[in-house]
Amino acid sequence: MKTLVSASILSADFGHLSDELSRAEASGCDMIHFDVMDGHFVPNISYGVPVLKSIRKYSGLPFDVHLMISDPGAYLEPFAKAGADGITFHLEATANPVVIIDKIHSLGLRAGVSIKPKTDVSLLYPLVGLMDMALIMTVEPGFGGQGFIPETLDKIKALREYSSDIDIEVDGGISDKTAHLVRDAGANILVSGSYLFRATDMASNCKLLKNN
Ligand code: DX5
Ligand code: ZN
Numbered sequence: 001m002k003t004l005v006s007a008s009i010l011s012a013d014f015g016h017l018s019d020e021l022s023r024a025e026a027s028g029c030d031m032i033h034f035d036v037m038d039g040h041f042v043p044n045i046s047y048g049v050p051v052l053k054s055i056r057k058y059s060g061l062p063f064d065v066h067l068m069i070s071d072p073g074a075y076l077e078p079f080a081k082a083g084a085d086g087i088t089f090h091l092e093a094t095a096n097p098v099v100i101i102d103k104i105h106s107l108g109l110r111a112g113v114s115i116k117p118k119t120d121v122s123l124l125y126p127l128v129g130l131m132d133m134a135l136i137m138t139v140e141p142g143f144g145g146q147g148f149i150p151e152t153l154d155k156i157k158a159l160r161e162y163s164s165d166i167d168i169e170v171d172g173g174i175s176d177k178t179a180h181l182v183r184d185a186g187a188n189i190l191v192s193g194s195y196l197f198r199a200t201d202m203a204s205n206c207k208l209l210k211n212n
Contacts, residue, residue, distance in 0.1 A: 001188040002188065003188055003211070004030040004031065004189045004190070005028070005031070005189075005190050005192060005209050005210060006030065006031035006032070006064045006169065006189055006191045006192075007024040007192065007197070008033040008192060008193030008196075008197075009021070009024075009032060009033070009193075009197070010144045010193050011144045011145065017058070018058040020197065021058045021061075022059070023202055024059075024202065025060060025061050026203070027203040027205075027206045028206045029061065029196070029202075030061065030062075031061055031062045031064045031085075031189075032061050032063050033064045033171070034047075034052055034063055034065045034066065034084070036065060036066065036067050036068060036069055036075075038068070041069050041070045041090065041093055042141050042142035043142055044142045044143055048075075049078045049079060049082045050082075052065070052079065052083055053081075053083065056082065056083030062085035062086065063086075064085065064086050064088070064112075064189075065084040065086065066088050066112075066135065066171065066191075067089045067093075068090060068141045069089075069093065070093055072087075072089035072093055072094060073089075073099070073100050073103065076100070077107060080104075080107040080108070084109055085110065086109055086110035086111070086112055086133065087109055087110075087111065087112065088112030088114050089112070089114065090113075090116070091113050091119060091124065092115070092119060098127070098130060111130075111131050111132050111133070112131060112133035112135050112169065113131045113134055113135070114134070114135035114171075115134075115135075115136060115137065116137050116140060117137055117139070121159055122158070125162055128162060128166055132166075133166065133168070133189065134167070135169040135170070135171055136155050136171075136187070137152070137170075137171055137172055138152045138170045138171060138173055138174065138182065139171075141171075141172070145193070146172060147173050148172065148174065148177075148178045149172075150181075152170075153181060153182070153185045154185075156170065156182060156187050159186065161186075167188060167189055168188055169187065169188075170182045170187040171191035174190050174192040174195060174209065175195040175209075176209070176212045179209045179210075179212055190209050190210075192205075192209055
């Protein structure tokens with residue numbers, strides 16, 4: 001499968017967000033990863049619907065929205081209207097993942113389901129065929145710039161063995177040191193924040209994520 005890179009703007013310079021979006025697009029990134037945190041599901045607060053709505057017009061890339069919030073079902077429509085192309089929610093945040101997947105699809109968007117590093121990957125298996133993408137967190141969600149958790153590699157491998165064609169995204173601690181590990185395990189969409197936005201040459205770092 002072709003490797004795609006989704007640039008997490010959590011590590012961008014918020015004073016120059018439109019320039020940062022252009023830099024990611026010009027550097028060969030394939031998507032913009034938009035991390036939403038509510039200070040409840042994760043111990044941090046980031047940004048939400050008004051920011052997405054405001055910056056959407058500055059990028060031609062698809063917006064890959066990652067909801068790290070306790071009540072994802074309540075916010076699907078506002079994020080869809082603000083310009084999301086895909087919405088990923090956390091399995092740990094809901095008792096009804098199928099209902100949320102259906103709602104995301106009814107809004108015309110791609111549906112992703114994410115698990116934290118300690119969640120059993122087999123809980124995702126019943127959703128293969130319903131969701132478009134699985135997001136396996138490779139750090140505890142909440143902050144950029146953390147170290148990659150190697151134990152998550154087995155989860156990626158197990159899910160790839162279960163499904164040869166589902167999109168598997170990984171998020172957290174992805175750099176030139178870890179990209180080949182997650183790609184070899186079966187991930188095909190790599191989220192990266194600090195490694196891309198703190199680079200002086202983002203294009204070369206983006207290339208290294210795709211083939212190092
Ligand atoms: C963390 C977020 C990530 C974060 C990744 O909870 O979901 O998307 O921005 O940052 P890096 O690539 O710096 O680990
Ligand atoms: Zn994320």
